[in-house]
Amino acid sequence: MIKILFVCHGNICRSPMAEFVMKDLVRQKGLQEQFLIVSCATSREEIGNDIHYGTRAILKEKGIPVEHRKAVQLKAKDYEVYDYLIAMDSANLRNMKRICRHDTEHKIHLLLDFCTEHRDIADPWYTGNFNETYDDVKVGCEALLNHILVENGFN
Numbered sequence: 312m313i314k315i316l317f318v319c320h321g322n323i324c325r326s327p328m329a330e331f332v333m334k335d336l337v338r339q340k341g342l343q344e345q346f347l348i349v350s351c352a353t354s355r356e357e358i359g360n361d362i363h364y365g366t367r368a369i370l371k372e373k374g375i376p377v378e379h380r381k382a383v384q385l386k387a388k389d390y391e392v393y394d395y396l397i398a399m400d401s402a403n404l405r406n407m408k409r410i411c412r413h414d415t416e417h418k419i420h421l422l423l424d425f426c427t428e429h430r431d432i433a434d435p436w437y438t439g440n441f442n443e444t445y446d447d448v449k450v451g452c453e454a455l456l457n458h459i460l461v462e463n464g465f466n
Contacts, residue, residue, distance in 0.1 A: 322352030400431035426454035
């Protein structure tokens with residue numbers, strides 16, 4: 312089983328958006344039984360809260376199923392559990408490496424590093440632009456999934 316953990320600051324906007332976009336992409340390929348896809352936060356600010364209404368709205372608009380969930384925080388032991396720990400921006404990337412204490416297996420990456428963008432995904436909590444964030448997340452998830460499929464011999 313391939314285990315993916317998406318990470319952002321609060322786990323209510325970008326990382327759950329990536330979680331549900333990736334679940335949908337995997338489901339479209341009929342591979343949902345071979346993946347575990349979840350998300351979490353680097354901070355404690357939103358722990359226990361559900362997805363931001365803007366994230367829920369854009370996913371509904373795009374026809375992507377969303378489940379009720381509660382924000383959780385990244386733990387050091389998550390590094391051993393997941394194959395891919397995917398940050399939405401460079402600040403969270405730094406915090407992930409601090410929390411996990413190392414990245415000796417090179418599991419921690421920025422989502423857009425898997426495509427030609429190589430930049431942070433803007434936080435719609437501050438920008439209010441959930442469409443722009445969705446577009447970046449979708450491009451990043453498609454590229455990440457293609458990378459995983461090739462790396463693990465699915466293609």
